[in-house]
Amino acid sequence: MTAFSSNVFRLCVTTSDMKRNTQDLEEIAHLTLEHYNQYAEEFWQGTRDHDVSQNIAALLQCIRNEPPFKILDFGYGPGCDLKSFAELGHIAIGLKGAVHLAVMARAHSGCEVWQQDFLKLDLPDNHFDGVFANAALFHVPSQELPRVLLELKATLKPRGVLFSSNPRGHNEEGWSQGRYGVYHDLDAWRRYMSVAGFVELSHYYRPAGAPRERQPWLASVWRRLAY
Numbered sequence: 001m002t003a004f005s006s007n008v009f010r011l012c013v014t015t016s017d018m019k020r021n022t023q024d025l026e027e028i029a030h031l032t033l034e035h036y037n038q039y040a041e042e043f044w045q046g047t048r049d050h051d052v053s054q055n056i057a058a059l060l061q062c063i064r065n066e067p068p069f070k071i072l073d074f075g076y077g078p079g080c081d082l083k084s085f086a087e088l089g090h091i092a093i094g095l096k097g098a099v100h101l102a103v104m105a106r107a108h109s110g111c112e113v114w115q116q117d118f119l120k121l122d123l124p125d126n127h128f129d130g131v132f133a134n135a136a137l138f139h140v141p142s143q144e145l146p147r148v149l150l151e152l153k154a155t156l157k158p159r160g161v162l163f164s165s166n167p168r169g170h171n172e173e174g175w176s177q178g179r180y181g182v183y184h185d186l187d188a189w190r191r192y193m194s195v196a197g198f199v200e201l202s203h204y205y206r207p208a209g210a211p212r213e214r215q216p217w218l219a220s221v222w223r224r225l226a227y
Contacts, residue, residue: 020143028180029097029119032139035178036098044078044104052134052165054208056084058221059130059163062201069129072155075118075136079105085132086111093128095121097139119144123155131155131162135217138166138181142173145182149196156224162198164189165206168218186218198222 020028036043063069073082073094078101085092086109094113096102102115116122118140131152140148152162169183184192190200201223205215 020141025119025141025144028141029117032179033098033117037100040078040098040100040104043101047077047080050080052081053084054204054206055134055163055165055219056081056088056132058202058204058219059132059161060088060090062161062221062223063129064159065129065157070127072123072128072131074131074133074152075139076132076134077101077105079108079111079113081132081134082111082113083109118148121148121151123151125154126157128156129160131160133162133164135165135167137164138183139179140182141180142171142182145192146196149192149198153197153224158224158226160224161201162222162224163219164193164222165217165219167216168205184218186220189218189220193220193222197225197227199225 060069067089069090071085071090071092073085073092075095075097079094082092082094082105092111094102094105094109094111095116096105096113097116097118099115102113106113118136133152137145137148156162166189167181167183168185170185171183171188173182174180186203193200199222201221203218203220205212206217206219207215
């Protein structure tokens, strides 16, 4: 089991309903990003062979515009998925929170990569056909998630598509091995997405073909409403 296994993500999580102030949120972002910076090489080695073709296909098949699509690869890893989108002929831009992962993603993919804190996004409006948020949005504290989802909706073109995949749980929230995470169940994730102005297209659990108790990842596909 690697340090970045989805099962490990949930070992030390504690539920917290407290309201976090600006300083708390900055500490959450700083410590989580520093963890990824410190372990960037291990993260690369632990995730480079992950097969997420099912997730990439789930996003692309729902986009209704003419290709090539403009895709924002939001947050995950050192550029493997970003490179996959580019090799399929799409215009792919990465967004990484950790500086070291951003550098690695640029080198590996040859694509443009923006380095931005997930809690301080600066995104163009009505720009992307799709957002690919694979193993990323669960790092956003629950109190900030509605705002972040609205920002992602705004950067999509009307009727654009957002894919998300998160380690699932029972809505626990807290620290796990140096990273902050929220482990949503399907009902909670649906509420967040619906309130933000998305309509569900599909959802499934990963890895494919395994019993549900051995499928720790919840994947879902959403369309931005026209307004």
